[in-house]
Amino acid sequence: MNVIQTRIPEVLVFEPKVFGDDRGFFFESFNANQFDAAVGQHYDFVQDNHSRSAKNVLRGLHYQIEQAQGKLVRVTQGEVFDVAVDIRQSSPTFGQWVGELLSAENKRQMWIPPGFAHGFLVLSDHAEFLYKTTDFYAPQFECSIRWDDADIGIEWPSDAKPVLSAKDSVASSLRDARKFL
Template sequence: MIYEKLEIPDVVLLTPKVFGDERGFFMETFRQSEFERHCGNYTFVQDNHSLSTHGILRGLHYQHDKPQGKLVRVTRGEVFDVAVDLRQSSPTFGQWVGVTLSAENRQLLWLPPGFAHAFYVTSQEAEFQYKCTDYYNPGDEHCIRWDDPTLAIEWPMMEKNEPLVSEKDQAGKTFKESLKFS
């Protein structure tokens, strides 16, 4: 596995070594000891799997009282995945980073606790899987609008239409209004 720190150094892109032949392929997607060495000492307690169609945008989501670190990947299709630093003590506070994750590139993205997360589906469909460092807590979920002018995220929209978002996500707060981390 290759671990690459991105523009926000606590966000890490993981590229697995893939071994393949005419029968198919094999790759290791997670090894606790290597993950700890490159990303920190975290334990995952919950795995999630979602399916979304083209043009769907989910996020920017986070939990404040019980923040979740997330190790995310796409097993079918392609998404543009975004992490926003909400840690006020961080030198990258208020900055975002985005990468394309796909079944083809097989990359994973690590977002530590203290980040908002979103993804936009650029393929016909995308299956998105992620490991979390804390349990989902519906009473603690927060959302920042995907089109927040302060963040000015450069989404790779394929059409001139706005993405499809849930009513809950459409009602998200602005970055300025949202809860932040110390």
Template sequence: MNIVECNIPGPLIIEPRVFGDERGFFLETWNAAAFAAAGLDLTFVQDNHSRSQKGVLRGMHFQNPGAQGKLVRVVRGAVFDAVVDLRRSSPTFGQWAGVTLSAENKRMFWVPEGFAHGFLTLEDDTDFLYKCTAPYAPQHEASLAWDDPAVGIEWPLAGLDIKLSAKDATGVPLADVKAFA
């Protein structure tokens, strides 16, 4: 696999080796030894799967306490995936990184603990999978405002009718986030 660093330290784009021919393809999406050898010695406790229509924006979610690291990928459709550094002691606090993930490019994205995470679906019936290092804890879940100008995520919004959940529509600005140490 190929690991690509982002513009801020922590999140990583992972490009797995894909073996394909006229029959289809094969790729390894998780191998504990291979990931550990690449510096990602992780233990996952929960797998999640969501399906969304084009224009659905989910995020920017995080849990504090109970931070989750997430290994995310798309198996059908496409998303623009984004993270925001919420580690107050980090020199990149409040900065964001983003990547397009799709069934076609087969990329994965590592979202470390201490980051808010969200995605915008770019195609109908997009299936988004993610492995988590900590269980979902709704009592500790929070949302950073997806459109906070202090963060300035450059979402590819052209031609999309954005659909938000009630929870995501009430995300708080970076200045009001309960940040990590």
């Protein structure tokens, strides 16, 4: 497994070693020992989620203010632009973001630690998105930050108008959102 550093040290991209031939391919999508060594601590993953979205669907930027979730995300069909935003007020990278193209083709995964908001934009006709979480979904603690918040300045790789959920269309600005210490 190749570990790729991002501009925010805690957010990592994992690129598997893929073994392929004319029959197909095989790769190890998760190895707890390698993951723990890369992130510098042990996390228990307690929930796996799977979503399917159409082109230009933008989900996020989501987080749970309590029962904060770390997420290990990947795409099994299609392509997305995946984003993590540091919302830890005490962090030197507070308010900064990183984004990566994740696709069924590149098989990369991104680690979004607790304390970050997360979102993605579907670039292909459809995308299937899988992620492991370090805590259970708790809707009473769920928060959203606007995808187009000027204080964050995410450079989304599409000029198309994104398709948003009702919740995401009324999300808070970073300035007004609940944040981690």
